[in-house]
Amino acid sequence: MYVADRGEIHQVEVVGQNTTLLQEIPLFASNEPVNNILLHTGQALVGSPLSLARVQAEGCALYPNCELCARARGLGCVWSEKEAACRSTAAK
Structure with missing residues (x-):
């Protein structure tokens, strides 16, 4: 929002x-x-x-760790363990 x-x-x-x-x-x-x-x-x-x-x-890449990325889940962000980075669910 x-x-x-x-x-x-x-x-x-x-x-x-x-x-x-x-x-x-x-x-x-x-x-x-x-x-x-x-x-x-x-x-x-x-x-x-x-x-x-x-x-x-969409600014998922702005979140540098899993905790901050998890807070952005409402924006469509998810933490990728494989990439150790916050990514957009739309990018999959």
Whole structure:
């Protein structure tokens, strides 16, 4: 799930009543309000009144260990013991 703030978006996972912040992604130099987020073909298109930014919606490779990768399971990430890396379930 993506949550917008001024100049950035936050990638969060909600399981039951627990919320985990997975990633903070700065987008705009100024603190422009984020008006729209559109998920399309593996990307998040983020719009503000003055700017448009494109962010890869899948960032499994950003998680360096099994524990952090497991927290990103809601994003479609899974830890590969063979590769010792966090991978997308869609890549299989």
